[in-house]
Amino acid sequence: MPSPSLRLEKVTADNVEAACGLSVRPDQDGLVKPVAWSLAQAYATPDIAWPRLVFDGERLVGFVMAFFDVRFYPDDPNDNRLRSGLWRLNIDAGHQGQGYGRFAVEAVCEEIRRRGQTRATVSWVPGEHGPERFYSKLGFRLTGEMSGDQVVGELELGDV
Template sequence: MPSSLHLQEITPDNFETAIDLRVRPDQEHLVAPVMKSLAEAYVHPAVVWPRLICDDDEVVGFLMAFFDIDWTGKGTDFRSGLWRLNIAAGKQGRGYGRFAVESVATEIRRRGGTRLTTSWHPGADGPTGFYLGLGFRPTGETSGDQTVGMLELD
């Protein structure tokens, strides 16, 4: 993994770059656009963590993590994980997604967590292989039409 990779907060200076980020057209049905993620971050500021993924000065992706969300709404199952991952069209297959997941895992560990939760669209055109390759295991749950997966953190 190149050492030039880093995360950057969303600021007024990079906001336009963030909202202009696009996945491949054939993936648009798999992940919400960055603008929707930033709107969700605005209404849930205490539990979400939106970041740009940068390679040197180039923005190559976007992630949004969540921390200590009451998963079932019953006050008994609090989870942290990856809510969104958008890697720019033409930038996939270079390790940026792996870097994003590892960065979220590092932040969860820093906050005392031991598991990383995410969800993905199943099917041949979805990212199932990517997440399984990183060690995620389906929990048997769904979130809407998405598969929920869990990664135990060492």
């Protein structure tokens, strides 16, 4: 059970090396990009990326990156919906199944609410070792949409 000292922190020069050392289980390789890849994406898109580290006390246990107010299908002139949601979630292999992922997703959803949105989006690679059951338990429902090779799920956050 995660401790009450759970928190998200910004990635800094002091913790970036440890962040890049996080790794998921071997059966999850290929289902989520490594933290270093995510940080490169965040660097290239600082206007939409929100990368954070998940700490339990002084122990680094994971990485989460959100996106805010993005046109999900920018090439479709008929789809002007702005979406916010979970872009990446990496909980270190040795810390999975302890509530850290739930904490990270709930923290992202709270930030989405704080920014005035009422819906969170996430996408994932479907498959035997994929996170569909995890996201379903948190209330995400498949939309029937695809983002590349990933299925899309949404969670209604309620009124802000």
